[in-house]
Amino acid sequence: MTLVRPFFARPAPVVAPELLGCRITHGEVTLRLTEVEAYTGEGLDPGSHAFRGRTPRTEVMFGEAGHLYVYFSYGMHWCANVVCGDEGEAQAVLLRAGAVVAGHDVAAARRDGVKERDWARGPARLTSTLGIDRAHDGADVCGPASAVTFSPPEHPVDPASVRTGPRVGVSGPGGDGTAYPYRYWLDGEPTVSAYRPAVARRRRP
16 A cells, blocks of 8 residues: 555654654555655745745656656765645655665665664655665655555554654754754654754855
């Protein structure tokens, strides 16, 4: 059983906590999601790539729910989001961390020399473990032939174990955890990434 489009066609802050415990599969590797972040859309969320409107990079965010938005971060890493909300709203959930539950041999080869708890501990490590990159930008996770799929939790998640707080590394107003408490994680999970506030960049003279 896989998650269907109506699941994703809701506000990102509603979808995000419900993705905790869900499984994402690509090829031979499956992760159980332990940490995610919600981003709302144009003009609403200063932490979102879509805040200032459409660009070639963010076009997929403005499309149909249930597609992947994959972007290159810091010139080094791929990060994967799943588009949420109604078409045109540009909402998405960033997949921040997970635990490998299937495909351990493949994951270990991709993350050679890394401790298992760190294989997908952080958004760039998560995509590396799953083998997701630019080629998956725009991929439909709800289609019958989807290369990337989401499925419900194998066991129900205890709502009391869900924590929320400020998003990692988001600067400016979007990093305000009171206004945007959009990071969600499962308490006690060793695969959850460490919280780090954004570091202000110095302007060049």
